[in-house]
Amino acid sequence: MELLSNLALGFETALTPTNILWCFVGTLLGTLVGVLPGIGPTATIAMLLPITFNFEPVTALIMLAGIYYGAQYGGSTTAILINLPGESSSAVTAIDGYQMARQGRAGPALATAALGSFFAGTVATFILAVAAPPLARAALNFGAPEYFALIVLGLLVSISLAHGSVLKALAMIVLGLLFGMVGQDIYTGTPRFTFGQPELFSGINFVSMAVGVFGIAEILRNLENERERDVMVKKVTNLWLTREDFRRITMPVLRGTLFGSLLGVLPGGGHILSSFASYSAEKNLSKHPEEFGKGAIEGVAGPESANNAAAQTSFIPLLTLGIPAHPVMALMVGAFIIQGITPGPNVINEQPALFWGIIASMWVGNLLLVLLNLPLIGLWVKLLTIPYRVLFPAIVVFAAIGCYSINMNAFDVFAIAFFGIVGYVLIRLGCEPAPLLLGFVLGPLLEEHLRRAMIISRGDPTIFVTRPISATLLAIAVLVVIFAMAPSIRKKRQAIFVEED
Amino acid sequence: MFTDKSTRDILAGLVFIGFGLAFAIGALNYDMGRAIKMGPGYLPMITSLLLVGLGTAVAVQGWRRSETIEPTPIPWRGLILIVAVIGFFGLCARGVGLGPATFVTAAVTALASRHNGPVAAIGIGVGMAVLCVLVFRVGLGISIPTIGPWFGF
Numbered sequence: 001m002e003l004l005s006n007l008a009l010g011f012e013t014a015l016t017p018t019n020i021l022w023c024f025v026g027t028l029l030g031t032l033v034g035v036l037p038g039i040g041p042t043a044t045i046a047m048l049l050p051i052t053f054n055f056e057p058v059t060a061l062i063m064l065a066g067i068y069y070g071a072q073y074g075g076s077t078t079a080i081l082i083n084l085p086g087e088s089s090s091a092v093t094a095i096d097g098y099q100m101a102r103q104g105r106a107g108p109a110l111a112t113a114a115l116g117s118f119f120a121g122t123v124a125t126f127i128l129a130v131a132a133p134p135l136a137r138a139a140l141n142f143g144a145p146e147y148f149a150l151i152v153l154g155l156l157v158s159i160s161l162a163h164g165s166v167l168k169a170l171a172m173i174v175l176g177l178l179f180g181m182v183g184q185d186i187y188t189g190t191p192r193f194t195f196g197q198p199e200l201f202s203g204i205n206f207v208s209m210a211v212g213v214f215g216i217a218e219i220l221r222n223l224e225n226e227r228e229r230d231v232m233v234k235k236v237t238n239l240w241l242t243r244e245d246f247r248r249i250t251m252p253v254l255r256g257t258l259f260g261s262l263l264g265v266l267p268g269g270g271h272i273l274s275s276f277a278s279y280s281a282e283k284n285l286s287k288h289p290e291e292f293g294k295g296a297i298e299g300v301a302g303p304e305s306a307n308n309a310a311a312q313t314s315f316i317p318l319l320t321l322g323i324p325a326h327p328v329m330a331l332m333v334g335a336f337i338i339q340g341i342t343p344g345p346n347v348i349n350e351q352p353a354l355f356w357g358i359i360a361s362m363w364v365g366n367l368l369l370v371l372l373n374l375p376l377i378g379l380w381v382k383l384l385t386i387p388y389r390v391l392f393p394a395i396v397v398f399a400a401i402g403c404y405s406i407n408m409n410a411f412d413v414f415a416i417a418f419f420g421i422v423g424y425v426l427i428r429l430g431c432e433p434a435p436l437l438l439g440f441v442l443g444p445l446l447e448e449h450l451r452r453a454m455i456i457s458r459g460d461p462t463i464f465v466t467r468p469i470s471a472t473l474l475a476i477a478v479l480v481v482i483f484a485m486a487p488s489i490r491k492k493r494q495a496i497f498v499e500e501d
Numbered sequence: 502m503f504t505d506k507s508t509r510d511i512l513a514g515l516v517f518i519g520f521g522l523a524f525a526i527g528a529l530n531y532d533m534g535r536a537i538k539m540g541p542g543y544l545p546m547i548t549s550l551l552l553v554g555l556g557t558a559v560a561v562q563g564w565r566r567s568e569t570i571e572p573t574p575i576p577w578r579g580l581i582l583i584v585a586v587i588g589f590f591g592l593c594a595r596g597v598g599l600g601p602a603t604f605v606t607a608a609v610t611a612l613a614s615r616h617n618g619p620v621a622a623i624g625i626g627v628g629m630a631v632l633c634v635l636v637f638r639v640g641l642g643i644s645i646p647t648i649g650p651w652f653g654f
Contacts, residue, residue: 051641165510167562171517171555177548178524185531185541192541193527216583223576223613389617393610393625396583397603397633400590405643413591417584424580429513451539459537 013357026063030070041071046210047402057339096299120305121366124312139345144452149470176439199411212419252302260309271310275303510563517556524549579613598649
C-alpha cells in the first residue's frame with residue numbers, strides 16, 4: 001500500500017491552506033487565459049514565473065500546473081460559446097459544442113465538458129501516481145548516452161505531431177538548439193555568442209524568449225487583421241444534464257479518458273492529438289454519425305475528456321525523466337530549476353512531498369475547476385466580451401514587468417522585443433514556434449549528455465547504438481520521423497491521383 | 502494569391518540559412534576540440550551547419566511547391582510601437598518608476614490597434630498603471646519604485 005501512503009503524503013501537502021489558495025489562484029488564472037483570446041498558458045506561465053521566486057517550491061509548481069490545466073478548461077468554454085477555441089486542443093470541441101450552443105443547449109454542453117474533464121482528470125491523476133514511480137526507478141539507471149537518446153526522441157516526436165512542414169519544424173528545433181548555446185560553455189567556461197555582453201554569459205533568458213515568441217509575436221499576428229468577437233450566447237441557463245444525456249456521454253468520456261491518458265505521455269502535443277483521435281473514434285462508433293457536426297453531445301464529451309486526461313499525463317515525462325513534453329512543460333522545467341531542483345528521476349526520492357503534492361494538487365485543482373466553472377459561468381461569459389484592444393496592452397505590460405523583475409535587467413526586456421520579431425517573422429513564414437522553444441530548453445541538456453557520452457566512449461559515436469536502451473530510443477526516434485514524413489508522401493500521392501482524374 | 506513557388510518557404514529557408522551562417526561564423530572563434538573531448542566550438546559548428554542544410558532543404562522544397570495564400574498586411578505601426586515601447590520600458594523603468602513606465606507602455610501599445618483613439622489609449626494607460634502598481638508594488642513588493650528618482654523625489 002505504498003501508493004496510498006504516497007497519496008496521503010501528497011494530499012497532506014496539497015491541502016495546506018496556502019497550497020489550496022495558490023492552486024485556486026492558478027486554476028482561476030488558467031481559466032481566465034483560456035477564456036481570453038490571444039494569450040495562452042505558455043505566455044502566462046512565462047510571465048508569472050518570476051513572481052513565484054519567493055514561493056515554496058511546491059506552492060510555485062502547484063500554481064503553475066493549475067494555470068496549465070485550468071487553461072484547457074477555459075479554452076473549451078470559448079470553443080462552445082463562440083466557436084473560437086481558446087486553446088488548440090479545444091478546436092474539436094468547437095465543432096459540436098458550438099452547434100449545441102446554437103440550439104440553446106450551451107448549458108448541457110458546458111456541463112458535459114466540465115464533468116467529462118473532471119472524471120478524466122481524476123483517472124489520469126491516478127494513472128500518473130501509479131506509473132510515475134516505476135518509470136522514475138527505471139530512469140535512475142540511465143547514463144549519459146540514454147539521456148542523449150531520450151532527448152533526441154523527445155525533440156523528434158515533437159515535430160511529428162506539429163502540423164505543417166516537417167523540415168521547417170526540424171529547422172526550428174535546430175535554431176532553438178543554437179539559441180540555447182548562447183552563454184558560457186559548461187565544460188570550459190568560454191563565453192559563446194555573447195558579443196561581450198555580460199548579461200548573456202548565463203545564456204538567453206528563456207522567459208524573455210517564451211514571452212516574445214508566444215506573447216508578442218501572437219499579438220502582432222492578431223494585429224494583422226483586427227476583428228472583434230461576437231458573443232452569441234449572452235446567458236447560459238439550465239446547466240444540468242438529463243438522464244438521457246448522462247447515458248450518451250458515459251462511454252465517450254471513458255474512451256476519451258483512455259485516449260488522453262495514453263497519448264498525453266507523447267512529447268509534442270499529445271493533448272491535441274488525443275482530442276482529435278477521440279472525436280473520430282466517437283464518430284465512427286456512433287449509431288448516428290450524421291449527428292456529428294450538428295450538435296452531438298458525444299462530440300463534446302469525448303474530446304474534452306481526452307484533452308484533460310492528456311494534460312495530466314503529460315506531466316509523466318517531466319516528473320520522471322525531467323524531459324518536457326511540450327513548451328508549457330519546458331517552462332515547468334524552468335520553474336523547477338529556479339527553485340534549485342533539477343527535474344528528473346531523483347525528484348521522487350529526494351522531494352517526495354513535492355512530487356506527491358503536485359500530483360494530489362492536480363486532483364484538487366480539477367475539483368476546484370468544476371466548482372469554479374459551472375456556478376460562475378455567467379462571469380466567464382461576461383469576460384468574453386472584453387475587447388482585444390484593451391487586452392493586448394495588458395499583455396505587453398505584464399510581459400515587460402515580469403521579465404524585468406527576474407534580474408532587474410534591461411537586457412532581458414530587450415530580448416522580448418528581439419524574440420517577438422524573430423517569432424513573428426517565422427510564424428508568418430509558416431513555422432511553428434513550439435519546436436523552437438523545446439530545442440532551446442533541451443539544447444543545453446542535449447549538449448551536456450552528448451559530450452559526457454563521448455568522453456565515456458573515448459570519442460566513439462557507436463556508443464549510442466551499442467547500448468540497448470539508447471539504441472531502442474534512437475530507433476523509435478527514426479521511426480517517428482519516417483512516420484511524420486509519411487503524411488506528406490501520402491498527400492503527394494493524392495495530388496498525383498487527382499491529376500490523373 | 503496563387504504562385505508557382507512558395508515564397509513563404511523560400512524566405513523561411515533563407516532566414517534559417519542566415520541564422521545558421523551567422524552562428525557558424527561566430528563558432529569559428531571557439532576551440533573545436535575533437536570528438537573525444539569536444540571544445541566549446543564543436544557542437545555550435547555542427548549545429549549551425551545542420552541549420553544551413555535544413556534551411557537549404559526548406560528553400561528548395563518551397564521552390565518546387567506551388568501554394569495559394571491570402572496575403573495579410575504586416576502591422577508596421579504595431580510592430581514599431583511595441584518594439585519601441587519595450588525598449589523604453591527596459592531603459593527607463595527604474596528611472597521613471599513603475600507607475601509612469603506602465604502608463605506609457607500601456608498607452609503607446611494601445612495605439613497599435615486601429616480601434617483605439619488617444620482618449621482610449623490614455624484610459625487604458627491609467628487603468629493599467631493603477632492595476633500594476635497595486636499588483637506588483639503593493640501586492641508582490643517588486644523593487645521598482647512607484648515613482649522613480651528621475652522625477653526628483
